Amino acid sequence: MTSTLEKIQSVKYEHDKLIILDQTKLPMETFYTKLDTIEDVWDAIFHLKVRGAPAIGIAAAYGLYIAARDIESDNYEEFCMKLKKHSSYLASSRPTAVNLFWALNRMEARAMECRDKSVSEIKVILLTEAHNIRNEDEAMCIAIGENGLKLLANGMTVLTHCNAGGLATAQYGTALAPLYLAKDRGWDIKVYADETRPLLQGARLTTWELSRSGVDVTLICDNMAAMVMKKGIIDAVIVGCDRVAANGDTANKIGTYGLAVLAKAHNIPFYIAGPTSTIDLKTLRGEDIPIEERHEDEITCAFGKRTAPEGIKVYNPAFDVTPHQLITAIITEKGIVTAPFDEGLKGLFE
Amino acid sequence: MTSTLEKIQSVKYEHDKLIILDQTKLPMETFYTKLDTIEDVWDAIFHLKVRGAPAIGIAAAYGLYIAARDIESDNYEEFCMKLKKHSSYLASSRPTAVNLFWALNRMEARAMECRDKSVSEIKVILLTEAHNIRNEDEAMCIAIGENGLKLLANGMTVLTHCNAGGLATAQYGTALAPLYLAKDRGWDIKVYADETRPLLQGARLTTWELSRSGVDVTLICDNMAAMVMKKGIIDAVIVGCDRVAANGDTANKIGTYGLAVLAKAHNIPFYIAGPTSTIDLKTLRGEDIPIEERHEDEITCAFGKRTAPEGIKVYNPAFDVTPHQLITAIITEKGIVTAPFDEGLKGLFE
Numbered sequence: 001m002t003s004t005l006e007k008i009q010s011v012k013y014e015h016d017k018l019i020i021l022d023q024t025k026l027p028m029e030t031f032y033t034k035l036d037t038i039e040d041v042w043d044a045i046f047h048l049k050v051r052g053a054p055a056i057g058i059a060a061a062y063g064l065y066i067a068a069r070d071i072e073s074d075n076y077e078e079f080c081m082k083l084k085k086h087s088s089y090l091a092s093s094r095p096t097a098v099n100l101f102w103a104l105n106r107m108e109a110r111a112m113e114c115r116d117k118s119v120s121e122i123k124v125i126l127l128t129e130a131h132n133i134r135n136e137d138e139a140m141c142i143a144i145g146e147n148g149l150k151l152l153a154n155g156m157t158v159l160t161h162c163n164a165g166g167l168a169t170a171q172y173g174t175a176l177a178p179l180y181l182a183k184d185r186g187w188d189i190k191v192y193a194d195e196t197r198p199l200l201q202g203a204r205l206t207t208w209e210l211s212r213s214g215v216d217v218t219l220i221c222d223n224m225a226a227m228v229m230k231k232g233i234i235d236a237v238i239v240g241c242d243r244v245a246a247n248g249d250t251a252n253k254i255g256t257y258g259l260a261v262l263a264k265a266h267n268i269p270f271y272i273a274g275p276t277s278t279i280d281l282k283t284l285r286g287e288d289i290p291i292e293e294r295h296e297d298e299i300t301c302a303f304g305k306r307t308a309p310e311g312i313k314v315y316n317p318a319f320d321v322t323p324h325q326l327i328t329a330i331i332t333e334k335g336i337v338t339a340p341f342d343e344g345l346k347g348l349f350e
Numbered sequence: 351m352t353s354t355l356e357k358i359q360s361v362k363y364e365h366d367k368l369i370i371l372d373q374t375k376l377p378m379e380t381f382y383t384k385l386d387t388i389e390d391v392w393d394a395i396f397h398l399k400v401r402g403a404p405a406i407g408i409a410a411a412y413g414l415y416i417a418a419r420d421i422e423s424d425n426y427e428e429f430c431m432k433l434k435k436h437s438s439y440l441a442s443s444r445p446t447a448v449n450l451f452w453a454l455n456r457m458e459a460r461a462m463e464c465r466d467k468s469v470s471e472i473k474v475i476l477l478t479e480a481h482n483i484r485n486e487d488e489a490m491c492i493a494i495g496e497n498g499l500k501l502l503a504n505g506m507t508v509l510t511h512c513n514a515g516g517l518a519t520a521q522y523g524t525a526l527a528p529l530y531l532a533k534d535r536g537w538d539i540k541v542y543a544d545e546t547r548p549l550l551q552g553a554r555l556t557t558w559e560l561s562r563s564g565v566d567v568t569l570i571c572d573n574m575a576a577m578v579m580k581k582g583i584i585d586a587v588i589v590g591c592d593r594v595a596a597n598g599d600t601a602n603k604i605g606t607y608g609l610a611v612l613a614k615a616h617n618i619p620f621y622i623a624g625p626t627s628t629i630d631l632k633t634l635r636g637e638d639i640p641i642e643e644r645h646e647d648e649i650t651c652a653f654g655k656r657t658a659p660e661g662i663k664v665y666n667p668a669f670d671v672t673p674h675q676l677i678t679a680i681i682t683e684k685g686i687v688t689a690p691f692d693e694g695l696k697g698l699f700e
Contacts, residue, residue, distance in 0.1 A: 027659040192665075195649065195657070197547060197571040203650070203658040211662055218663040221547040221649060222573040223605025227670040230607065255573025257580065258612060265611045299545065299571055300553070303653030308545070308553040309377040312561055313568040315542075320577040 008209060010167045011050060011058045013130065018062045022049045023167055023201075027208040035059075038067040038086055045093035045100070048199065052168020053242050053278055054137045057103035060090050061130035064107045068126050071119070079119045083111055096251060096292045096319050098243040102277045103133055137170035140275045141177045143333035148178030148238065148273055150336065151329065156235040157190040159225060162253035163205035164240025164273060174273040175238040176210065178331075183215050191217045192228055196253060198298040198316065222255050229266040237263045241274040241330075248324030248341025249286025254317055260326035269328040276332050276348050286321035294318045358559060360517045361400060361408045363480065368412045372399045373517055373551075377558040385409075388417040388436055395443035395450070398549065402518020403592050403628055404487045407449035410440050411480035414457045418476050421469070429469045433461055446601060446642045446669050448593040452627045453483055487520035490625045491527045493683035498528030498588065498623055500686065501679065506585040507540040509575060512603035513555035514590025514623065524623040525588040526560065528681075533565050541567045542578055546603060548648040548666065572605050579616040587613045591624040591680075598674030598691025599636025604667055610676035619678040626682050626698050636671035644668050 010021045018035045024047065025031040033049070035041050041063030044050045050059045067086035073079050087104045094100055110129045114122045152158070164175035172180055182189040191210055196202035203219055210217040220228060228234055237259055243251040250256070250272050263270040283289055296314035300306060308314070330337045330345070337344035360371045368385045374397065375381040383399070385391050391413030394400045400409045417436035423429050437454045444450055460479045464472045502508070514525035522530055532539040541560055546552035553569055560567040570578060578584055587609055593601040600606070600622050613620040633639055646664035650657060658664070680687045680695070687694035 028656055194573070195547070197545070197573060200657050207662045208659050211659060216663075218665050219649060219658055220665050221604070222571070223544070223547060223608055224665065224667060224670075226608030226611055227604065227667060228665070230670075254571070254577065258573055258576030258608070261576055261615045262608060262611055265615065299569060303657065304655035305653040306378055307550050307653055308569055309558050309561060312557045313566075315568050315570050315574065315578070317574060317577060320574075320580075 008166050008212070009171060010052070010055050011062070011134070011170070013062050018059070018066060020044055020050045020059060021167070023051055023205060024049050026204050035063070035066070038063050038090065041066065042090055042093045051201070052163060053097045053099040053240070054169040054174070054275060055167070056094060056097050057099035057277065058130070058134045058137060058170060060100050061103040061107050061133045063090055064104055065126045065130045069123050074119050076115060076119060079122065080111055084108060094292070095290055096242050098280045099277050106133065134170050137275065138172065140333040141169050141172035141174060144174050144273055144275065144331055145172060145177030145181040147333070147336050148271070148331045149181050151269070151271060151331070152178055152182060152189070152236065154187040157192065157233050159192045159194070159228065159234045159237045159259070160206060161194045161202060161239045161255055161259055162196045163201040165206055165209045167205050167209055168240065174275065175240045176206070177273070178238065179210070179215055180213060183213060189215065191215055192234065193217055193219050194222045194225055194255065195219060196255060197222055198302050200302070201253070225259055226262050229262055229268060234268055236269045236271060238271045238273055241272050241278050242319055243283065243289050244272065244274065244279045244330060244345065245283040245285050245289060246281045246342055246345060247285050248327055248330060248339070248345060250322045250324070250327060250330070251286065251289045251291070251319045252322065254320050257320040257322045260322045264326050270326060271329050271331055272327055273331040276334055279332070279345055279348065281346065281349065286323060289321055291320070292318040358516045358562070359521060360402070360405050361412070361484070361520070363412050363484070368409070368416060370394055370400045370409060371517070373401055373555060374399050377554050385413070385416070388413050388440065391416065392440055392443045401551070402513060403447045403449040403590070404519040404524070404625060405517070406444060406447050407453035407627065408484045408487060408520060410450050411453040411457050411483045413440050414454055415476045415480045419473050424469050426465060426469060429472065430461055434458060444642070445640055446592050448630045449627050456483065484520050487625065488522065490683040491519050491522035491524060494524050494623055494625065494681055495522060495527030495531040497683070497686050498621070498681045499531050501619070501621060501681070502528055502532060502539070502586065504537040507542065507583050509542045509544070509578065509584045509587045509609070510556060511544045511552060511589045511605055511609055512546045513551040515556055515559045517555050517559055518590065524625065525590045526556070527623070528588065529560070529565055530563060533563060539565065541565055542584065543567055543569050544572045544575055544605065545569060546605060547572055548652050551603070575609055576612050579612055579618060584618055586619045586621060588621045588623055591622050591628050592669055593633065593639055594622065594624065594629045594680060594695065595633040595635050595639060596631045596692055596695060597635050598677055598680060598689070598695060600672045600674070600677060600680070601636065601639045601641070601669045602672065604670050607670040607672045610672040614676050620676060621679050621681055622677055623681040626684055629682070629695055629698065631696065631699065636673060639671055641670070642668040
């Protein structure tokens with residue numbers, strides 16, 4: 001790994017403080033902010049200051065620890081009841097990100113196992129659990145990178161959407177992890193990054209972190225991906241995921257589904273990369289994934305200037321679902337899954 | 351036609367003055383600006399203050415008249431030489447828009463026919479010719495609207511890209527003309543408008559003019575079109591065109607090709623609407639159409655705020671080419687052309 005990359009940490013817990021890199025201020029400002037309360041954490045997730053399914057999970061775990069730390073009761077039952085309440089509150093910050101629920105459930109479960117411990121001991125255990133979630137995520141990203149690398153080759157050009165990079169995880173990212181590993185091995189890898197409207201995570205974040213690490217990246221608007229594919233210069237599409245259903249249908253940032261259709265039309269492999277915590281076997285099909293709709297202002301006044309008439313009707317879904325038929329492979333830390341996805345995904349948990 | 355619509359004129363020549371509605375200031379400001387010199391006209395076309403292939407043609411025709419008016423020589427040969435020079439200069443303002451060349455050639459040809467007239471008579475003739483170009487365009491838009499209406503039905507929902515509306519033409523538009531006629535007939539027509547990055551003509555202009563005329567319009571980001579199509583609510587896609595090659599391949603605003611691929615994947619008819627002046631039989635295939643690349647700032651700092659890191663590589667093609675195989679029909683003022691397009695398009699000129 002390049003030493004520059006090592007320094008980018010979107011969520012960190014240092015000197016008893018939860019600190020996040022405020023991603024809404026990138027790329028112009030590298031601004032770290034301290035989150036003191038569970039409300040601060042909810043707000044940071046809701047307003048996308050911390051974003052990316054794994055990073056949200058990590059922030060939520062630390063957020064729940066902060067809430068737990070401040071519970072004044074020494075009574076185990078009362079502590080657990082309050083913890084559950086805080087957990088539900090944090091879960092309401094982003095309805096689609098399964099890692100959020102996964103991290104919160106894991107924290108709650110840890111507390112449930114500790115009936116024989118004192119509340120103050122449990123608080124220490126919860127902090128350790130949050131650290132573990134963070135450190136395991138970093139190790140997972142590296143494993144995803146290693147697996148993804150098997151699908152790439154030196155000299156390839158890859159298209160990505162949104163930001164599934166180091167900023168979205170503990171470090172290294174999911175979709176971007178293979179690209180960082182490739183760069184580290186001296187491969188000549190080129191990346192086209194969709195800007196990703198409405199919130200421009202591709203323009204603001206992906207180009208920022210890739211170029212900081214010396215990866216050759218070119219920014220395009222979302223509607224240019226088809227033309228770039230037609231030129232024959234894209235060898236693969238790699239994107240992250242917010243939730244993978246049992247059959248392989250994948251919810252990810254709005255625009256992913258369209259890219260998958262375009263990739264198929266141009267015979268370009270379409271890869272999803274994500275940790276197994278993003279796979280939700282209880283959700284059978286894509287149709288069962290709730291799709292968050294966000295405020296119209298994200299579209300009509302995103303660039304600091306109003307860009308559409310007042311009062312205009314707007315449709316602003318934050319995610320779409322890519323049917324498994326359009327997915328070439330799902331890259332996880334435990335291995336690469338190809339069709340039939342239902343069997344392959346189930347197999348990861350056996 | 352609704353009376354509100356009648357009032358929108360993007361290019362007008364009144365009291366011996368060329369006046370344009372500055373489309374870069376929409377939707378927040380309805381700002382008309384006077385163009386006194388050929389340099390003003392070149393600048394207005396180059397900076398997209400006047401945009402849309404037919405409106406560019408109209409502005410260029412008046413622009414060439416203004417230049418002709420100010421030629422001081424009374425010598426016919428000298429006048430024509432200077433006129434040609436001014437015409438070449440105006441032609442350099444937008445390399446892809448064939449209407450620009452078409453209008454300028456028509457003006458030049460008119461002057462060439464008038465060897466027996468005095469220069470001052472020719473100046474009057476050139477102004478009349480520019481008026482004719484404008485008035486013929488309005489009549490053409492209505493004819494395109496009538497033809498397009500044959501492909502639609504009451505209750506339909508249509509997706510459009512960029513702005514091929516009244517603002518892009520003398521009045522009524524090309525792709526939007528059938529929608530205005532439908533509205534005028536009391537049909538219940540709904541429109542989804544792509545915002546159309548980088549310059550957001552859909553968000554700024556299409557929603558502005560449609561909603562002003564009472565048409566039900568919903569704004570989406572370009573990367574949401576695929577999801578909206580998958581929901582099954584889009585009955586047809588209608589877009590304009592900047593140049594149609596002899597085989598039907600069509601250059602239009604970047605993003606059009608991707609939409610055509612998506613429409614095909616969802617079994618949605620994909621219509622191109624444009625005047626026959628946009629058809630360039632001398633350009634045999636889409637590959638022969640030059641594609642203008644524009645400045646990276648349009649993507650990285652389009653609306654008052656920098657949205658990508660400094661110095662990042664950017665690819666910014668203004669147009670893409672949709673192969674004729676993806677086009678269901680090309681709607682012109684002279685009729686509707688379907689495959690085989692080469693024969694049908696040629697037939698329009700016989």
